[in-house]
Amino acid sequence: MTTESSPPGVATSGGQATWSNRFDQGLNPVIERFNASIGFDLALLQEDLDGSVAHARMLGSRGVISAEEAQRLIEGLETIRAEAAAGAFRPGVEAEDVHFAVERRLTELLGALGKKLHTGRSRNDQVGTDVRLWLRRRIDAIDAALVRFERALLAQAERHVDTLIPGYTHLQRAQPLSLAHHLLAYVAMAQRDRERLADVRRRVNICPLGAAALAGTPVPIDRRQTAAELGFEAIYGNSLDAVSDRDFAVEFMAAASLLMVHLSRLAEEVILWASEEFGFIALTDRCATGSSLMPQKKNPDVPELVRGKSGRVFGHLMGLLTMIKGLPLAYNKDFQEDKEALFDGVRTCLDCLEAMAILFEEGLAFRPQRLEAAVHSDYANATDVADYLVARGVPFREAYQLVGGLVKRCALEGRLLAELTLADWQALHPAFDSDIQAAIAPRQVVAARRSEGGTGFAEVRRQLALAQERLEGEADTPQ
Ligand code: ARG
Secondary structure (H helix, E strand, O other): OOOOOOOOOOOOOOHHHOOOOOOOOOOOHHHHHHHOOHHHHHHHHHHHHHHHHHHHHHHHHOOOOOHHHHHHHHHHHHHHHHHHHOOOOOOOHHHOOHHHHHHHHHHHHHHHHHHHOOOOOOHHHHHHHHHHHHHHHHHHHHHHHHHHHHHHHHHHHHHOOOOEEEEEEOOEEEEEEEHHHHHHHHHHHHHHHHHHHHHHHHHHOEEOOOOOOOOOOOOOOOHHHHHHHOOOOEEOOOHHHHHHOOHHHHHHHHHHHHHHHHHHHHHHHHHHHHOOOOOOEEEOOOOOEOOOOOOOOOEOHHHHHHHHHHHHHHHHHHHHHHHHHOOOOOOOHHHHHHHHHHHHHHHHHHHHHHHHHHHHHHHEEEOHHHHHHHHOOOOOOHHHHHHHHHHOOOOHHHHHHHHHHHHHHHHHHOOOHHHOOHHHHHHHOOOOOOOHHHHOOHHHHHHOOOOOOOOOHHHHHHHHHHHHHHHOOOOOOOO
Protein backbone atom coordinates (compact mmCIF):
# COMPACT_ATOMS: atom_id res chain seq x y z
CA MET A 1 0.00 0.00 0.00
CA THR A 2 2.83 2.45 -0.52
CA THR A 3 1.67 5.37 -2.54
CA GLU A 4 5.06 6.11 -4.06
CA SER A 5 4.93 2.99 -6.24
CA SER A 6 1.44 3.68 -7.55
CA PRO A 7 1.16 5.37 -10.91
CA PRO A 8 -0.21 8.88 -10.48
CA GLY A 9 -3.92 9.21 -10.93
CA VAL A 10 -4.69 5.57 -10.28
CA ALA A 11 -6.71 4.89 -7.17
CA THR A 12 -4.92 2.10 -5.46
CA SER A 13 -4.22 2.99 -1.89
CA GLY A 14 -5.77 1.63 1.21
CA GLY A 15 -8.13 4.54 1.68
CA GLN A 16 -10.96 2.07 2.17
CA ALA A 17 -9.57 1.12 5.54
CA THR A 18 -10.01 4.63 6.91
CA TRP A 19 -13.66 5.40 6.32
CA SER A 20 -16.92 3.57 6.41
CA ASN A 21 -18.27 1.11 3.90
CA ARG A 22 -19.84 4.00 2.08
CA PHE A 23 -16.60 4.09 0.09
CA ASP A 24 -15.86 1.50 -2.60
CA GLN A 25 -12.67 2.90 -4.06
CA GLY A 26 -9.44 4.02 -2.47
CA LEU A 27 -8.21 7.57 -2.74
CA ASN A 28 -6.17 8.79 -5.62
CA PRO A 29 -2.66 8.59 -4.12
CA VAL A 30 -1.90 12.23 -4.87
CA ILE A 31 -5.10 13.23 -3.13
CA GLU A 32 -4.34 10.86 -0.29
CA ARG A 33 -1.10 12.70 0.30
CA PHE A 34 -2.75 16.07 -0.18
CA ASN A 35 -5.39 15.24 2.39
CA ALA A 36 -3.09 13.75 4.99
CA SER A 37 -1.77 15.65 7.99
CA ILE A 38 0.26 12.77 9.41
CA GLY A 39 3.39 14.37 7.94
CA PHE A 40 3.20 17.05 10.63
CA ASP A 41 0.52 16.20 13.18
CA LEU A 42 2.45 13.28 14.63
CA ALA A 43 3.81 16.10 16.82
CA LEU A 44 0.48 15.81 18.66
CA LEU A 45 0.99 12.15 19.54
CA GLN A 46 1.52 12.59 23.29
CA GLU A 47 -1.51 14.85 23.57
CA ASP A 48 -3.60 12.50 21.42
CA LEU A 49 -2.71 9.61 23.70
CA ASP A 50 -3.42 11.70 26.83
CA GLY A 51 -6.83 12.68 25.46
CA SER A 52 -7.66 9.09 24.49
CA VAL A 53 -6.61 7.71 27.87
CA ALA A 54 -8.92 10.21 29.60
CA HIS A 55 -11.74 9.40 27.15
CA ALA A 56 -11.35 5.62 27.64
CA ARG A 57 -11.34 5.97 31.42
CA MET A 58 -14.47 8.13 31.29
CA LEU A 59 -16.26 5.60 29.02
CA GLY A 60 -15.40 2.93 31.60
CA SER A 61 -16.57 4.89 34.60
CA ARG A 62 -19.84 5.78 32.85
CA GLY A 63 -20.46 2.10 32.04
CA VAL A 64 -20.41 2.75 28.29
CA ILE A 65 -17.71 0.09 28.14
CA SER A 66 -16.72 -2.24 30.97
CA ALA A 67 -14.05 -1.22 33.47
CA GLU A 68 -11.91 -4.05 32.19
CA GLU A 69 -12.24 -2.87 28.58
CA ALA A 70 -11.31 0.65 29.63
CA GLN A 71 -8.24 -0.69 31.38
CA ARG A 72 -7.15 -2.65 28.32
CA LEU A 73 -7.65 0.35 26.05
CA ILE A 74 -5.51 2.47 28.36
CA GLU A 75 -2.80 -0.21 28.38
CA GLY A 76 -2.93 -0.38 24.60
CA LEU A 77 -2.54 3.40 24.35
CA GLU A 78 0.44 3.26 26.71
CA THR A 79 1.94 0.50 24.56
CA ILE A 80 1.77 2.88 21.60
CA ARG A 81 3.45 5.57 23.70
CA ALA A 82 6.27 3.14 24.49
CA GLU A 83 6.55 2.10 20.84
CA ALA A 84 6.83 5.75 19.83
CA ALA A 85 9.50 6.35 22.46
CA ALA A 86 11.44 3.44 21.00
CA GLY A 87 11.06 4.88 17.50
CA ALA A 88 8.87 1.96 16.46
CA PHE A 89 5.65 3.89 15.75
CA ARG A 90 6.02 5.29 12.25
CA PRO A 91 2.64 5.54 10.56
CA GLY A 92 2.68 6.29 6.83
CA VAL A 93 0.51 8.57 4.77
CA GLU A 94 -2.23 5.94 4.53
CA ALA A 95 -2.99 6.61 8.20
CA GLU A 96 -4.12 10.13 7.18
CA ASP A 97 -3.60 11.72 10.57
CA VAL A 98 -2.33 11.03 14.06
CA HIS A 99 -5.82 10.21 15.35
CA PHE A 100 -6.45 7.48 12.77
CA ALA A 101 -2.89 6.22 13.17
CA VAL A 102 -3.38 5.65 16.90
CA GLU A 103 -6.80 4.05 16.46
CA ARG A 104 -5.49 1.76 13.77
CA ARG A 105 -2.52 0.63 15.83
CA LEU A 106 -4.77 0.15 18.86
CA THR A 107 -7.00 -2.13 16.82
CA GLU A 108 -3.98 -4.10 15.65
CA LEU A 109 -2.97 -4.52 19.28
CA LEU A 110 -6.40 -5.18 20.84
CA GLY A 111 -8.54 -6.44 18.00
CA ALA A 112 -12.22 -5.47 18.04
CA LEU A 113 -11.88 -3.67 21.38
CA GLY A 114 -9.72 -1.00 19.73
CA LYS A 115 -12.72 -0.01 17.66
CA LYS A 116 -14.64 0.98 20.82
CA LEU A 117 -12.33 3.87 21.69
CA HIS A 118 -14.03 6.31 19.34
CA THR A 119 -17.45 5.88 21.00
CA GLY A 120 -19.07 9.26 21.72
CA ARG A 121 -16.23 11.18 20.14
CA SER A 122 -15.31 12.63 16.74
CA ARG A 123 -11.95 13.63 15.33
CA ASN A 124 -13.35 17.16 15.37
CA ASP A 125 -13.50 17.45 19.15
CA GLN A 126 -10.47 15.17 19.44
CA VAL A 127 -8.15 17.35 17.35
CA GLY A 128 -9.35 20.47 19.15
CA THR A 129 -8.50 18.83 22.46
CA ASP A 130 -5.07 17.72 21.25
CA VAL A 131 -4.10 21.13 19.88
CA ARG A 132 -5.16 22.89 23.07
CA LEU A 133 -3.20 20.45 25.25
CA TRP A 134 -0.19 20.90 22.98
CA LEU A 135 -0.36 24.68 22.98
CA ARG A 136 -0.94 24.89 26.74
CA ARG A 137 2.34 23.07 27.33
CA ARG A 138 4.20 25.26 24.83
CA ILE A 139 2.86 28.46 26.35
CA ASP A 140 4.39 27.28 29.61
CA ALA A 141 7.68 26.61 27.80
CA ILE A 142 7.61 30.07 26.22
CA ASP A 143 6.91 31.58 29.63
CA ALA A 144 9.99 29.85 31.03
CA ALA A 145 12.04 31.06 28.06
CA LEU A 146 10.81 34.61 28.71
CA VAL A 147 11.94 34.32 32.33
CA ARG A 148 15.41 33.24 31.24
CA PHE A 149 15.56 36.07 28.71
CA GLU A 150 14.50 38.61 31.34
CA ARG A 151 17.12 37.28 33.73
CA ALA A 152 19.82 37.69 31.09
CA LEU A 153 18.77 41.33 30.59
CA LEU A 154 18.59 41.92 34.33
CA ALA A 155 22.09 40.55 34.86
CA GLN A 156 23.44 43.04 32.31
CA ALA A 157 21.32 45.81 33.81
CA GLU A 158 22.71 45.09 37.26
CA ARG A 159 26.25 45.54 35.93
CA HIS A 160 25.42 48.76 34.12
CA VAL A 161 23.29 50.99 36.33
CA ASP A 162 26.17 53.50 36.38
CA THR A 163 27.12 53.10 32.73
CA LEU A 164 25.72 55.88 30.56
CA ILE A 165 24.41 55.45 27.05
CA PRO A 166 23.08 58.12 24.69
CA GLY A 167 19.29 58.05 24.59
CA TYR A 168 17.69 58.68 21.19
CA THR A 169 14.51 59.94 19.66
CA HIS A 170 14.20 59.84 15.86
CA LEU A 171 17.58 58.03 16.11
CA GLN A 172 19.04 61.44 16.97
CA ARG A 173 20.92 61.91 20.23
CA ALA A 174 18.36 63.15 22.76
CA GLN A 175 19.34 62.77 26.43
CA PRO A 176 21.81 60.47 28.19
CA LEU A 177 20.48 57.46 30.06
CA SER A 178 21.57 54.83 32.51
CA LEU A 179 22.25 51.78 30.34
CA ALA A 180 20.32 49.69 32.86
CA HIS A 181 17.30 51.91 32.25
CA HIS A 182 17.48 51.18 28.54
CA LEU A 183 17.68 47.42 29.16
CA LEU A 184 14.86 47.53 31.71
CA ALA A 185 12.55 48.85 29.00
CA TYR A 186 12.88 45.47 27.27
CA VAL A 187 12.31 43.67 30.56
CA ALA A 188 9.04 45.58 30.84
CA MET A 189 8.03 44.44 27.34
CA ALA A 190 8.89 40.82 28.15
CA GLN A 191 6.85 41.07 31.31
CA ARG A 192 3.83 42.22 29.32
CA ASP A 193 4.40 39.30 26.95
CA ARG A 194 4.23 36.94 29.92
CA GLU A 195 0.98 38.53 31.10
CA ARG A 196 -0.55 38.37 27.64
CA LEU A 197 0.36 34.70 27.24
CA ALA A 198 -1.04 33.88 30.68
CA ASP A 199 -4.30 35.51 29.61
CA VAL A 200 -4.35 33.61 26.30
CA ARG A 201 -3.66 30.40 28.22
CA ARG A 202 -6.96 30.76 30.10
CA ARG A 203 -8.85 30.53 26.81
CA VAL A 204 -6.62 27.78 25.45
CA ASN A 205 -7.48 25.81 28.56
CA ILE A 206 -11.13 25.12 27.76
CA CYS A 207 -12.09 21.60 26.72
CA PRO A 208 -14.05 20.83 23.53
CA LEU A 209 -14.03 17.05 24.07
CA GLY A 210 -17.53 15.58 24.02
CA ALA A 211 -18.86 18.06 21.47
CA ALA A 212 -18.41 15.08 19.11
CA ALA A 213 -18.76 15.95 15.41
CA LEU A 214 -20.76 19.13 16.02
CA ALA A 215 -23.95 18.45 17.96
CA GLY A 216 -22.99 16.49 21.04
CA THR A 217 -23.69 12.77 21.44
CA PRO A 218 -26.42 10.46 22.71
CA VAL A 219 -23.71 8.42 24.47
CA PRO A 220 -23.91 9.14 28.22
CA ILE A 221 -20.47 10.70 28.47
CA ASP A 222 -19.18 12.89 31.28
CA ARG A 223 -17.41 15.87 29.72
CA ARG A 224 -16.38 17.25 33.06
CA GLN A 225 -14.55 14.09 33.99
CA THR A 226 -12.35 14.11 30.87
CA ALA A 227 -11.80 17.86 31.13
CA ALA A 228 -10.71 17.55 34.77
CA GLU A 229 -8.42 14.61 34.09
CA LEU A 230 -6.74 16.59 31.30
CA GLY A 231 -6.28 19.65 33.50
CA PHE A 232 -8.72 21.91 31.64
CA GLU A 233 -10.26 24.72 33.67
CA ALA A 234 -13.63 24.65 31.91
CA ILE A 235 -15.58 23.04 29.08
CA TYR A 236 -17.15 24.70 26.03
CA GLY A 237 -20.82 25.45 26.57
CA ASN A 238 -21.83 25.15 22.90
CA SER A 239 -20.85 22.10 20.87
CA LEU A 240 -20.70 23.98 17.55
CA ASP A 241 -18.43 26.61 19.04
CA ALA A 242 -16.35 23.89 20.66
CA VAL A 243 -15.36 22.25 17.38
CA SER A 244 -15.04 25.41 15.30
CA ASP A 245 -13.35 27.83 17.66
CA ARG A 246 -9.78 28.69 16.73
CA ASP A 247 -9.80 32.07 18.47
CA PHE A 248 -7.25 30.72 20.91
CA ALA A 249 -4.83 30.02 18.05
CA VAL A 250 -5.25 33.56 16.69
CA GLU A 251 -4.85 35.05 20.15
CA PHE A 252 -1.73 33.04 20.73
CA MET A 253 -0.24 34.11 17.41
CA ALA A 254 -1.08 37.75 18.13
CA ALA A 255 0.69 37.53 21.48
CA ALA A 256 3.57 35.68 19.83
CA SER A 257 3.77 38.38 17.14
CA LEU A 258 4.13 41.12 19.74
CA LEU A 259 6.76 39.07 21.52
CA MET A 260 8.65 38.82 18.22
CA VAL A 261 8.24 42.56 17.65
CA HIS A 262 9.96 43.16 20.98
CA LEU A 263 12.78 40.73 20.22
CA SER A 264 13.19 42.22 16.76
CA ARG A 265 13.47 45.78 18.10
CA LEU A 266 16.11 44.70 20.59
CA ALA A 267 17.88 42.74 17.86
CA GLU A 268 17.95 45.87 15.70
CA GLU A 269 19.54 47.85 18.54
CA VAL A 270 22.17 45.18 19.09
CA ILE A 271 22.99 45.23 15.38
CA LEU A 272 23.36 49.02 15.44
CA TRP A 273 25.40 48.94 18.66
CA ALA A 274 27.76 46.36 17.18
CA SER A 275 28.49 48.55 14.14
CA GLU A 276 31.71 50.52 13.84
CA GLU A 277 29.62 53.69 13.81
CA PHE A 278 28.10 53.09 17.26
CA GLY A 279 30.69 50.75 18.74
CA PHE A 280 28.69 50.37 21.96
CA ILE A 281 29.14 46.61 22.18
CA ALA A 282 31.65 43.98 21.18
CA LEU A 283 30.29 40.63 20.07
CA THR A 284 32.07 37.71 21.69
CA ASP A 285 33.15 34.76 19.60
CA ARG A 286 30.38 32.70 21.19
CA CYS A 287 27.63 34.36 19.18
CA ALA A 288 29.31 36.14 16.28
CA THR A 289 30.02 34.77 12.85
CA GLY A 290 32.66 35.52 10.25
CA SER A 291 32.61 36.32 6.59
CA SER A 292 33.76 33.81 4.01
CA LEU A 293 35.58 36.56 2.14
CA MET A 294 36.37 39.53 4.39
CA PRO A 295 38.71 38.40 7.15
CA GLN A 296 38.07 41.42 9.37
CA LYS A 297 34.32 40.85 9.63
CA LYS A 298 32.49 39.82 12.78
CA ASN A 299 28.81 39.63 11.97
CA PRO A 300 25.76 39.83 14.23
CA ASP A 301 23.95 36.90 12.61
CA VAL A 302 22.05 36.01 15.77
CA PRO A 303 20.10 39.27 16.13
CA GLU A 304 19.75 39.50 12.35
CA LEU A 305 18.07 36.09 12.29
CA VAL A 306 15.78 37.05 15.16
CA ARG A 307 14.81 40.23 13.29
CA GLY A 308 14.27 38.24 10.12
CA LYS A 309 12.30 35.43 11.71
CA SER A 310 9.75 37.80 13.24
CA GLY A 311 8.07 38.01 9.83
CA ARG A 312 7.20 34.31 9.87
CA VAL A 313 5.16 34.72 13.02
CA PHE A 314 3.30 37.80 11.73
CA GLY A 315 2.63 35.79 8.57
CA HIS A 316 1.14 32.94 10.58
CA LEU A 317 -1.19 35.40 12.32
CA MET A 318 -2.46 36.68 8.97
CA GLY A 319 -2.67 33.11 7.66
CA LEU A 320 -4.82 31.98 10.57
CA LEU A 321 -7.18 34.95 10.36
CA THR A 322 -7.61 34.44 6.63
CA MET A 323 -8.08 30.70 7.02
CA ILE A 324 -10.91 31.16 9.52
CA LYS A 325 -12.75 34.23 8.27
CA GLY A 326 -15.05 32.62 5.71
CA LEU A 327 -15.80 29.33 7.43
CA PRO A 328 -19.41 28.40 8.08
CA LEU A 329 -20.08 26.46 11.27
CA ALA A 330 -18.91 23.99 12.31
CA TYR A 331 -15.74 21.98 11.55
CA ASN A 332 -14.15 22.46 8.13
CA LYS A 333 -11.04 20.77 6.87
CA ASP A 334 -9.45 24.19 6.52
CA PHE A 335 -8.76 23.92 10.25
CA GLN A 336 -6.13 21.32 9.53
CA GLU A 337 -4.02 24.28 8.40
CA ASP A 338 -3.82 25.67 11.93
CA LYS A 339 -1.21 23.14 13.00
CA GLU A 340 1.83 24.00 10.93
CA ALA A 341 1.28 27.68 11.76
CA LEU A 342 1.16 26.93 15.48
CA PHE A 343 4.08 24.52 15.37
CA ASP A 344 6.29 26.95 13.48
CA GLY A 345 5.14 29.97 15.49
CA VAL A 346 5.94 28.24 18.77
CA ARG A 347 9.26 26.91 17.51
CA THR A 348 10.27 30.35 16.24
CA CYS A 349 9.42 32.07 19.54
CA LEU A 350 11.28 29.47 21.59
CA ASP A 351 14.34 29.50 19.34
CA CYS A 352 14.54 33.29 19.22
CA LEU A 353 14.05 33.73 22.96
CA GLU A 354 16.74 31.20 23.68
CA ALA A 355 19.16 32.75 21.19
CA MET A 356 18.59 36.27 22.56
CA ALA A 357 19.04 35.02 26.13
CA ILE A 358 22.36 33.43 25.20
CA LEU A 359 23.36 36.60 23.35
CA PHE A 360 22.90 38.66 26.52
CA GLU A 361 24.37 35.97 28.77
CA GLU A 362 27.60 35.44 26.89
CA GLY A 363 27.40 36.84 23.37
CA LEU A 364 28.11 40.52 23.89
CA ALA A 365 29.99 42.92 26.10
CA PHE A 366 29.19 46.61 26.46
CA ARG A 367 32.16 48.93 25.85
CA PRO A 368 32.05 51.43 28.73
CA GLN A 369 34.77 53.66 27.28
CA ARG A 370 33.03 54.01 23.95
CA LEU A 371 29.76 54.71 25.73
CA GLU A 372 31.40 57.24 28.02
CA ALA A 373 32.99 59.00 25.07
CA ALA A 374 29.67 59.01 23.22
CA VAL A 375 27.70 60.72 25.99
CA HIS A 376 30.39 63.39 26.31
CA SER A 377 30.53 64.18 22.63
CA ASP A 378 27.17 65.78 21.91
CA TYR A 379 24.62 68.40 22.95
CA ALA A 380 22.38 65.92 24.75
CA ASN A 381 22.58 68.08 27.88
CA ALA A 382 21.03 71.10 26.17
CA THR A 383 17.65 70.51 27.85
CA ASP A 384 19.42 70.64 31.18
CA VAL A 385 20.85 74.06 30.41
CA ALA A 386 17.32 75.25 29.78
CA ASP A 387 16.14 73.53 32.98
CA TYR A 388 18.94 75.34 34.86
CA LEU A 389 17.57 78.68 33.74
CA VAL A 390 14.00 77.64 34.46
CA ALA A 391 15.05 76.82 38.04
CA ARG A 392 16.29 80.43 38.23
CA GLY A 393 13.03 81.97 37.13
CA VAL A 394 13.48 82.19 33.33
CA PRO A 395 10.32 81.08 31.47
CA PHE A 396 10.90 77.70 29.75
CA ARG A 397 10.21 78.85 26.18
CA GLU A 398 12.61 81.78 26.54
CA ALA A 399 15.34 79.50 27.98
CA TYR A 400 14.68 76.98 25.19
CA GLN A 401 15.25 79.66 22.51
CA LEU A 402 18.41 80.96 24.18
CA VAL A 403 19.93 77.49 24.39
CA GLY A 404 18.90 76.68 20.82
CA GLY A 405 20.88 79.70 19.61
CA LEU A 406 23.81 78.69 21.81
CA VAL A 407 23.92 75.15 20.42
CA LYS A 408 23.80 76.55 16.89
CA ARG A 409 26.83 78.81 17.54
CA CYS A 410 28.76 76.06 19.35
CA ALA A 411 28.14 73.60 16.53
CA LEU A 412 29.48 76.11 14.01
CA GLU A 413 32.58 76.69 16.11
CA GLY A 414 33.04 72.98 16.83
CA ARG A 415 32.74 73.47 20.59
CA LEU A 416 30.85 71.42 23.17
CA LEU A 417 28.85 73.03 25.98
CA ALA A 418 31.42 71.58 28.40
CA GLU A 419 34.06 73.79 26.80
CA LEU A 420 32.32 77.11 27.51
CA THR A 421 33.77 79.47 30.11
CA LEU A 422 31.72 81.14 32.82
CA ALA A 423 32.10 84.39 30.85
CA ASP A 424 30.54 82.68 27.80
CA TRP A 425 27.62 81.51 29.92
CA GLN A 426 27.03 84.86 31.57
CA ALA A 427 27.15 86.62 28.22
CA LEU A 428 24.20 84.45 27.29
CA HIS A 429 22.25 85.12 30.50
CA PRO A 430 23.25 86.65 33.82
CA ALA A 431 21.49 83.89 35.77
CA PHE A 432 24.32 81.46 34.96
CA ASP A 433 26.72 80.81 37.81
CA SER A 434 29.88 78.78 38.41
CA ASP A 435 27.84 75.62 39.11
CA ILE A 436 26.57 75.41 35.51
CA GLN A 437 29.22 72.97 34.28
CA ALA A 438 28.58 70.55 37.15
CA ALA A 439 24.83 70.82 36.53
CA ILE A 440 25.08 69.73 32.91
CA ALA A 441 27.70 66.98 33.25
CA PRO A 442 26.14 63.81 31.75
CA ARG A 443 26.24 61.89 35.02
CA GLN A 444 24.52 64.74 36.84
CA VAL A 445 22.00 65.11 34.05
CA VAL A 446 21.04 61.44 34.41
CA ALA A 447 21.02 61.55 38.22
CA ALA A 448 18.69 64.55 38.17
CA ARG A 449 15.88 62.71 36.36
CA ARG A 450 14.39 61.51 39.62
CA SER A 451 10.77 61.34 38.50
CA GLU A 452 9.10 57.95 38.99
CA GLY A 453 10.01 55.69 36.04
CA GLY A 454 12.80 58.08 34.96
CA THR A 455 16.45 57.30 34.41
CA GLY A 456 17.82 58.71 37.70
CA PHE A 457 20.22 56.17 39.18
CA ALA A 458 18.28 55.64 42.42
CA GLU A 459 15.03 55.17 40.49
CA VAL A 460 16.70 52.71 38.10
CA ARG A 461 18.03 50.72 41.06
CA ARG A 462 14.52 50.62 42.50
CA GLN A 463 13.02 49.48 39.18
CA LEU A 464 15.73 46.85 38.81
CA ALA A 465 14.99 45.46 42.28
CA LEU A 466 11.26 45.34 41.50
CA ALA A 467 11.90 43.42 38.27
CA GLN A 468 14.18 40.97 40.05
CA GLU A 469 11.60 40.47 42.77
CA ARG A 470 8.89 39.75 40.20
CA LEU A 471 10.96 36.87 38.84
CA GLU A 472 11.85 35.38 42.19
CA GLY A 473 11.02 31.69 42.27
CA GLU A 474 9.92 31.67 38.60
CA ALA A 475 11.09 28.68 36.58
CA ASP A 476 13.31 29.51 33.60
CA THR A 477 13.39 26.02 32.13
CA PRO A 478 10.31 24.08 30.97
CA GLN A 479 8.89 22.09 33.89
N1 ARG B 1 -6.52 15.99 10.64
C1 ARG B 1 -7.70 16.72 10.94
C2 ARG B 1 -7.36 18.14 11.39
O1 ARG B 1 -6.22 18.36 11.63
C3 ARG B 1 -8.44 16.04 12.05
C4 ARG B 1 -9.90 16.32 12.06
C5 ARG B 1 -10.54 15.74 10.84
N2 ARG B 1 -11.96 15.78 10.92
C6 ARG B 1 -12.69 15.56 9.85
N3 ARG B 1 -13.98 15.63 9.99
N4 ARG B 1 -12.19 15.31 8.68
O2 ARG B 1 -8.17 19.02 11.49
